[in-house]
Amino acid sequence: MEQIQLVIESFWPMFKAGLLISVPLMLVSFALGLVLAFILALMRMSKIKPFKAIAWFVVWVIRGTPLLVQIYIIYFGLPSVGLVLDPIPSAILALTISQGAYNSEVIRGALTSIPKGQFEACRALGLNKLQTMGRVVIPQAALVAVPALSNSFISLLKDTSLVSTITVAEIMMTAKGIIAVQFQPLLFYCEAGVVYLIFSTVLTRLQGMLEKKLGKHLVDTRA
Structure with missing residues (x-):
């Protein structure tokens, strides 16, 4: 009975930390990350070799090193060169870059999956490169990219647990605080896992609804 009461009492603090910290952190980092991803993708596709080289190097370094190391470099390492960031800005920066x-x-x-014939058709219609990308290429590429981006979005929620190491008070940090008082790590770490699972399940359902809707739209556009 006592353990059940502890679980009930500790659930809301963890869930609240998810609503107020983990989810907003995920949303902001994902939105900023999409902007950075689009820029890097265009640089990789550019015919300007320095742009391609810079984008390739950034992707190579970030994908080849652990996110936890990147978080530590930003939060603990940058102050040694005079750049001091608070925990939440550090977390957003690390998650955005990743x-x-x-x-x-x-x-x-997704962009390279668009047939070259559509570019030629747009050129024949008198559309410039910006109009071609904005009106034709990007809308179609978005439909192709959504499933993979949705998976990345859900994974990002779980990645926010890493920022507890720099004292960001998200779900995992809240669980650690409760454990420091109650001394029952198995119980409360499992409960933290359940909280993450609840949020992930909701996001997965939303992902399925979005993909279903976009799938119908894609069929309609191809019909």
């Missing part, structure tokens, strides 16, 4: 590097490959693949 998402940008990984999702740039998704976006690049």
Whole structure:
């Protein structure tokens, strides 16, 4: 009975930390990461060699090193060169860079999946490159990229647990605080896992609804 009461009492603090910290952190980092991913993807596809080289190097480094190391470099390492960031800005920066590097490959693949004939058709219609990308290429590429980006979005929620190491008070940090008082790590770490599972399940359902809707739209556009 006592353990059940402890679980009930500790659930809301963890769930609240998810609503107020983990989810907003995920949303902001993913949105900024998409912008960075799009820029990196265009640089990778550019004919300007320095742009391609810079984008390739960024993606290579970020994808080849652990996210936890990147978080530590930003939060603990940058102060040694005079750049001091608070925990939440550090977390957002690290998660944004990580998402940008990984999702740039998704976006690049989606953009290159568009048949070259559509570019030629747009050129024949008198559309410039900006109009071609904005009106024709990007809307179609978005439909292709959504499933992979959705998976990345859900994974990002779980990745936010890493920022507890720099004292960001998200779900895992809240669980650690409760454990420090109650001394029952198995119980409360399992409960933290359940909280993450609840949020992930909701996001997975939303992902399925979005993919279903976009799938119908894609069929309609091809019909």
